[in-house]
Amino acid sequence: MSLDIRVILVEPMYQGNVGSVARAMKNFGYTDLVLVNPCKLEGEARAMSSHARDVLERARITSTLEEAVKGADLRIGTTGVTSLKTGEHIRLPLYTPRELKEKFKGYSGTIALLFGREDNGFSNDELKSFDMLITIPTSEIYPIMNLSHAVAVVLYELSDLEGGNNPLADGFDLQLLYEHLEKLLEEIDYRPHKRDKTFLMLRRILGRAGLTPREVQTLRGVIRGIERKMGYPLKESGGQEPKISESMERFI
Amino acid sequence: MSLDIRVILVEPMYQGNVGSVARAMKNFGYTDLVLVNPCKLEGEARAMSSHARDVLERARITSTLEEAVKGADLRIGTTGVTSLKTGEHIRLPLYTPRELKEKFKGYSGTIALLFGREDNGFSNDELKSFDMLITIPTSEIYPIMNLSHAVAVVLYELSDLEGGNNPLADGFDLQLLYEHLEKLLEEIDYRPHKRDKTFLMLRRILGRAGLTPREVQTLRGVIRGIERKMGYPLKESGGQEPKISESMERFI
Structure with a gap:
């Protein structure tokens, strides 16, 4: 490798x-x-x-x-x-x-x-x-x-x-995670004037963390869980919900 | 400094x-x-x-x-x-x-x-x-x-x-030490065909050691002591013979 x-x-x-x-x-x-x-x-x-x-x-x-x-x-x-x-x-x-x-x-x-x-x-x-x-x-x-x-x-x-x-997570999957996070900030009505800065910060934190493919999937699962609890309809269907792994502790 | x-x-x-x-x-x-x-x-x-x-x-x-x-x-x-x-x-x-x-x-x-x-x-x-x-x-x-x-x-x-x-030893004093060492190799009849290589090796050892002024003076004193014992006339006069300091142990 x-x-x-x-x-x-x-x-x-x-x-x-x-x-x-x-x-x-x-x-x-x-x-x-x-x-x-x-x-x-x-x-x-x-x-x-x-x-x-x-x-x-x-x-x-x-x-x-x-x-x-x-x-x-x-x-x-x-x-x-x-x-x-x-x-x-x-x-x-x-x-x-x-x-x-x-x-x-x-x-x-x-x-x-x-x-x-x-x-x-x-x-x-x-x-x-x-x-x-x-x-x-x-x-x-x-x-x-x-x-x-x-x-x-x-x-x-x-x-x-x-x-x-x-392995580093695939760049494409990482972009999907970022988009998902950006959407989440909107869904929780994060203060609009702070949204861009906060999103960029989240992105940079995750970028330099060197996420593995499994970590990216787990993070997306967590975001889906949050969305479900908040009552947002899930756009993606059929996706298995990953368990929160210990690797999450690095980010939350 | x-x-x-x-x-x-x-x-x-x-x-x-x-x-x-x-x-x-x-x-x-x-x-x-x-x-x-x-x-x-x-x-x-x-x-x-x-x-x-x-x-x-x-x-x-x-x-x-x-x-x-x-x-x-x-x-x-x-x-x-x-x-x-x-x-x-x-x-x-x-x-x-x-x-x-x-x-x-x-x-x-x-x-x-x-x-x-x-x-x-x-x-x-x-x-x-x-x-x-x-x-x-x-x-x-x-x-x-x-x-x-x-x-x-x-x-x-x-x-x-x-x-x-x-402090690094003064470049001029370091050159004098090198010349003194070169002379010593002649004085002990070091095999002429090996002399250049050995001299270069000694020079590089001392060069990378980062000698201080005191260490250079002490080393020259040691060489003078060797010359004296071998019966060579000392060219330099009036120089006080430095004591062999603990710093010598790095080189001999």
Whole structure:
């Protein structure tokens, strides 16, 4: 069982950076590169990829972030800390690459590592869709790293991450759990102006917890139980109600 | 008391790399850059340095490696592992950046981190002059990193190195100790064909030990004591013979 890493660059602007990222990936043994709406990739990208031209040429190109993350179990966004003041809750909590490594020791599955645009990083909507955010600890005086340097540093840190037998829940099932939770917040008339923030917090808690498939099913069963007790009609039928397992204690 | 890091690039060939190195340094809070016989530094170097143009412009340029390391207490060379078969003893032992960090926790002084040419790295004579060698663990399939990526990864790793109150011995005194040891090997008629290798081994042992000023003086006193007993005339006069301190036990 192994933990696979996919590197996703969202709308990279400079082809030299894309080539350099391919090189850094191959240096640390990674080959799964996806580019969302990239700039033109020509001679400079190939030159900077050096002996990782194969990684560059095999990169998948997509037009949306959703396509790029398809099949991955978790979405980890890498972000600078400069714009922490605006939309702070969207960018918190932030973990270091080392903490990411420690959290996912012993898992199997596919983690998507996302890197934003060279100038503007990620949009708030993109940030909200990530399960966990990491940032590289840098100097306050000049925290903005070159894109390929950031990729190199994160992959360096993760390159001795040891996978294991704990499967990560399927990304698709995790999204269903999130939607279910969002619906639950509506059903309990959670204060509308706090709803988004609270939902994001729940999502990030569950994202970084590294849920297994069984845990996701159990959590959904609990939510169904709550809905039933509240008198909401159950939309899903025929689903067996899972027992609350000891793993629940981590979340409630 | 702090542990200062100086980055030395030996004969860098591409100005874009030099600029990128300046940026990576500033990202992690370092500013002391020395360039030994660099390529021309023009617009591309400045462009790649981005907001670290001050680091690039304040870089010292020297014509020899000896000038570049002046004032530094230890010389740490960064090397790829590709040419390990030829001249193996010159490249061993190799430590990881993390091991380097662990060894020098709690020290104060100046460490020179040396990075070689993009194509050929370091010459054997340069490698022999280093106190310790580090290498970044990379994929065997493509181990050769871009120069600025290598700098970024090493500085990332060292950026949370905590200095302390243990002063590193002055680099000049350390060189005198090494010369003294080399002379001792001659004096005891150490097998000439093994002498170089053994001297290099002793040097690397003492280099990575992170000797304090007192330890260097004590070691030199011991060597003087051995010379005296063997009947060699002492070249230095007036020096008080240091007592053998408990710190000696680390080395003999």
